[in-house]
Amino acid sequence: xxxxxxxxxxxxxxxxxxxxxxxxxxxxxxxxxxxxxxxxxxxxxxxxxxxxxxxxxxxxxxxxxxxxxxxxxxxxxxxxxxxxxxxxxxxxxxxxxxxxxxxxxxxxxxxxxxxxxxxxxxxxxxxxxxxxxxxxxxxxxxxxxxxxxxxxxxxxxxxxxxxxxxxxxxxxxxxxxxxxxxxxxxxxxxxxxxxxxxxxxxxxxxxxxxxxxxxxxxxxxxxxxxxxxxxxxxxxxxxxxxxxxxxxxxxxxxxxxxxxxxxxxxxxxxxxxxxxxxxxxxxxxxxxxxxxxxxxxxxxxxxxxxxxxxxxxxxxxxxxxxxxxxxxxxxxxxxxxxxxxxxxxxxxxxxxxxxxxxxxxxxxxxxxxxxxxxxxxxxxxxxxxxxxxxxxxxxxxxxxxxxxxxxxxxxxxxxxxxxxxxxxxxxxxxxxxxxxxxxxxxxxxxxxxxxxxxxxxxxxxxxxxxxxxxxxxxxxxxxxxxxxxxxxxxxxxxxxxxxxxxxxxxxxxxxxxxxxxxxxxxxxxxxxxxxxxxxxxxxxxxxxxxxxxxxxxxxxxxxxxxxxxxxxxxxxxxxxxxxxxxxxxxxxxxxxxxxxxxxxxxxxxxxxxxxxxxxxx
Amino acid sequence: xxxxxxxxxxxxxxxxxxxxxxxxxxxxxxxxxxxxxxxxxxxxxxxxxxxxxxxxxxxxxxxxxxxxxxxxxxxxxxxxxxxxxxxxxxxxxxxxxxxxxxxxxxxxxxxxxxxxxxxxxxxxxxxxxxxxxxxxxxxxxxxxxxxxxxxxxxxxxxxxxxxxxxxxxxxxxxxxxx
Numbered sequence: 001x002x003x004x005x006x007x008x009x010x011x012x013x014x015x016x017x018x019x020x021x022x023x024x025x026x027x028x029x030x031x032x033x034x035x036x037x038x039x040x041x042x043x044x045x046x047x048x049x050x051x052x053x054x055x056x057x058x059x060x061x062x063x064x065x066x067x068x069x070x071x072x073x074x075x076x077x078x079x080x081x082x083x084x085x086x087x088x089x090x091x092x093x094x095x096x097x098x099x100x101x102x103x104x105x106x107x108x109x110x111x112x113x114x115x116x117x118x119x120x121x122x123x124x125x126x127x128x129x130x131x132x133x134x135x136x137x138x139x140x141x142x143x144x145x146x147x148x149x150x151x152x153x154x155x156x157x158x159x160x161x162x163x164x165x166x167x168x169x170x171x172x173x174x175x176x177x178x179x180x181x182x183x184x185x186x187x188x189x190x191x192x193x194x195x196x197x198x199x200x201x202x203x204x205x206x207x208x209x210x211x212x213x214x215x216x217x218x219x220x221x222x223x224x225x226x227x228x229x230x231x232x233x234x235x236x237x238x239x240x241x242x243x244x245x246x247x248x249x250x251x252x253x254x255x256x257x258x259x260x261x262x263x264x265x266x267x268x269x270x271x272x273x274x275x276x277x278x279x280x281x282x283x284x285x286x287x288x289x290x291x292x293x294x295x296x297x298x299x300x301x302x303x304x305x306x307x308x309x310x311x312x313x314x315x316x317x318x319x320x321x322x323x324x325x326x327x328x329x330x331x332x333x334x335x336x337x338x339x340x341x342x343x344x345x346x347x348x349x350x351x352x353x354x355x356x357x358x359x360x361x362x363x364x365x366x367x368x369x370x371x372x373x374x375x376x377x378x379x380x381x382x383x384x385x386x387x388x389x390x391x392x393x394x395x396x397x398x399x400x401x402x403x404x405x406x407x408x409x410x411x412x413x414x415x416x417x418x419x420x421x422x423x424x425x426x427x428x429x430x431x432x433x434x435x436x437x438x439x440x441x442x443x444x445x446x447x448x449x450x451x452x453x454x455x456x457x458x459x460x461x462x463x464x465x466x467x468x469x470x471x472x473x474x475x476x477x478x479x480x481x482x483x484x485x486x487x488x489x490x491x492x493x494x495x496x497x498x499x500x501x502x503x504x505x506x507x508x509x510x511x512x513x514x515x516x517x518x519x520x521x522x523x524x525x526x527x528x529x530x531x532x533x534x535x536x537x538x539x540x541x542x543x544x545x546x547x548x549x550x551x552x553x554x555x556x557x558x559x560x561x562x563x564x565x566x567x568x569x570x571x572x573x574x575x576x577x578x579x580x581x582x583x584x585x586x587x588x589x590x591x592x593x594x595x596x597x598x599x600x601x602x603x604x605x606x607x608x609x610x611x612x613x614x615x616x617x
Numbered sequence: 618x619x620x621x622x623x624x625x626x627x628x629x630x631x632x633x634x635x636x637x638x639x640x641x642x643x644x645x646x647x648x649x650x651x652x653x654x655x656x657x658x659x660x661x662x663x664x665x666x667x668x669x670x671x672x673x674x675x676x677x678x679x680x681x682x683x684x685x686x687x688x689x690x691x692x693x694x695x696x697x698x699x700x701x702x703x704x705x706x707x708x709x710x711x712x713x714x715x716x717x718x719x720x721x722x723x724x725x726x727x728x729x730x731x732x733x734x735x736x737x738x739x740x741x742x743x744x745x746x747x748x749x750x751x752x753x754x755x756x757x758x759x760x761x762x763x764x765x766x767x768x769x770x771x772x773x774x775x776x777x778x779x780x781x782x783x784x785x786x787x788x789x790x791x792x793x794x795x
Contacts, residue, residue, distance in 0.1 A: 063781065063783070063784050064781060067778065067780075067781070067783070134778075134780070134781075135778070136778045140739045140777065140778070141739070142737075142738060142739065142755065143738050143739065143778065143779060143780060148737070148738055148780055149780070167780060167781060168781060251675055251737075251755045251756045252675070255756075256672075256756055257739055257754055257755060257756065258754060258756075258757070296637065297637050297640070297641070300637070300641055320752070322741075322750050322751045322752045323670065323751075323752045323754060323757075323759075324668040324669060324670035324751070324752075324757070324759040324760075324761075325670070326669060326670070327659065330659075331656055331659035334659070335652060335656050338651055338652060338654070339648075339652050341648075341651060342644070342645075342648035342651070342652070345644060345647075345648070346641075346644055349640065349644065353636075353640070388658075393749060393750055393751070394748040394749065394750065395748070395750075396741075396750040396752075396776070397741050397743065397750055397776035397777060398743075398748065398750070398776070461748070462746075463743075463745050463746050463747070463748050465741075465743055465745075465774050465775075465776040466776065467776070467778045467783065468774070468776075468783065468784045469784055470784070475746060
């Protein structure tokens with residue numbers, strides 16, 4: 001069969017068009033909406049935690065439920081909110097920025113979304129069964145073994161709760177299988193984006209002309225590709241321990257729990273950069289646009305991003321300074337950790353230099369980018385503090401560390417993501433978000449966030465340990481806990497303002513122009529929202545910040561050809577079916593092993609159909 | 618504010634300018650200084666926790682703790698033995714679900730070697746209200762040289778999540794004044 005040549009494909013509507021879509025823009029929207037829904041769940045969990053801690057000796061949550069809440073909150077926010085929201089931007093923006101019509105493997109892209117969605121839902125199914133995981137987001141072995149967090153006994157056709165348990169039934173399996181599926185989704189996506197960025201760039205888009213967001217996407221996906229297999233192996237180890245009697249983490253049988261800590265953090269530290277690098281890329285797009293200057297030190301920014309990613313693999317043991325690795329190992333990991341401050345510092349100063357002397361337009365996106373700079377710097381500095389082992393010995397497992405990583409992940413990642421959302425929302429939806437409401441949103445978020453997390457520095461130094469459901473009065477902890485909880489409620493209010501803004505803007509009549517910000521990169525050269533085929537004719541890139549160059553330097557627009565034949569991939573049900581099959585394989589370990597066999601069959605059928613699907617013209 | 622339609626002034630389309638190069642050089646030198654600080658301070662300051670970890674079977678360690686308690690027991694506090702070993706001796710502390718065993722009685726200014734290990738799970742040794750944190754890993758004996766320099770009653774709080782009774786896992790260290 002010869003490759004069919006299509007006229008411009010038409011937009012399709014309806015539920016089935018979303019279930020079968022392979023369009024990177026629609027998958028991006030699916031990713032984004034799902035991530036925001038999971039963020040609401042994680043946010044409610046955060047509110048419950050802060051409500052429990054608002055006064056000493058509170059009994060709002062039982063210790064049991066509190067343990068479940070911090071486990072769910074951490075896992076949800078990292079794996080089901082920030083990572084997929086980053087993926088939403090990769091999906092929507094990167095093909096547009098490099099002048100491509102889609103990603104390299106559109107159906108694989110759909111598969112990664114479905115596996116992510118089903119993995120997240122499977123994880124949250126623990127709410128329905130009533131057995132929530134209680135292991136903390138890093139699930140340190142050996143609490144994840146069957147001995148200490150027993151789960152139901154799974155048989156071929158069903159599961160029963162064993163009688164006479166020493167400890168209550170836990171949902172550790174939900175955590176293991178959910179995380180495994182979410183990791184698989186990211187792994188699939190990472191291969192897709194690496195190939196897309198390396199192979200599908202428009203003519204003339206040399207690597208050093210790529211927008212910085214595309215660069216960090218490439219780097220982040222290399223991190224995902226290299227880091228995720230490690231956690232996959234570690235999760236399989238506990239799964240084997242729990243279901244097939246292996247002894248990786250059984251101390252009595254000679255297993256060692258330090259193995260888990262090493263494996264987890266070999267994955268876990270690059271994971272931190274997986275979370276923060278894409279928002280750094282977003283900020284690197286927002287700042288130049290609203291400063292009307294190119295990014296200061298573009299090559300240094302690219303090299304710094306790559307250096308952060310590379311060094312990120314050599315510092316994992318700084319999470320383990322207090323396990324007694326010996327002074328030499330401690331010193332080496334400490335020095336390597338301090339080394340990361342260098343490329344990060346390069347970035348911070350380059351962002352400031354980008355704004356320096358620029359003609360600033362303080363839009364909401366710009367406010368969030370500036371907020372990112374300030375708060376990420378605070379988080380980075382406290383990070384350097386516990387890069388020093390003697391100080392780490394004082395901070396480890398106190399609220400100081402909680403303050404540190406929330407400054408990096410909320411003040412950093414989430415503020416960067418909001419900057420990106422306000423910046424690209426017109427491209428996603430064809431509507432501009434309201435600027436006045438946006439500014440209210442920004443200030444409420446900034447005040448709420450800082451009020452929540454800045455006092456945690458003091459609480460940590462005063463010795464308040466993490467992961468304990470309450471605290472006693474009289475240790476100087478009451479005041480700051482109270483204000484921290486008030487800050488959390490203000491943050492909740494700010495989220496409501498954001499949703500109101502989205503609602504009002506989507507209902508509004510005013511359409512966004514193709515280039516509302518006088519922006520610099522190729523995605524703004526096409527309509528908002530872009531047509532299914534993105535570019536009627538592929539752009540011929542002549543400069544870094546090509547669109548800006550064309551508008552203001554070259555002063556010539558290449559007229560678009562009136563009718564060009566575009567080949568787009570067919571919509572397909574197969575990714576959905578394969579995704580469901582893979583999820584069933586995991587669900588077998590929760591409910592009945594027979595589901596695993598059904599899952600294998602479904603996956604095989606799906607893969608067969610996928611491989612032999614005809615290209616329909 | 619200029620209109621975005623006016624072309625920007627400056628050297629934006631050319632390779633890195635002098636300011637960028639100067640900045641990169643300064644930053645690079647500063648980075649090297651920071652990088653050198655840590656190994657330098659490791660040897661000069663001697664502040665890194667210098668505890669050494671050995672493999673040990675949890676059952677054997679428990680036996681050792683029991684012998685230690687028998688040898689130096691001086692009293693009991695709500696069922697938990699209080700142990701006072703002479704200055705300079707080896708102390709053995711066991712973390713288990715969900716208690717710290719035994720209660721240690723130390724002398725201000727004396728130096729001890731404190732052995733820490735766990736019988737079952739990963740626990741965390743956190744001295745309250747002063748901030749000192751160590752991970753207590755089952756299967757490993759973590760030996761620390763300690764010199765208490767403040768007298769008083771201290772609590773040991775578990776700070777590594779260890780299940781349903783995690784918040785109840787509170788131990789006690791008493792430091793007698795000189």
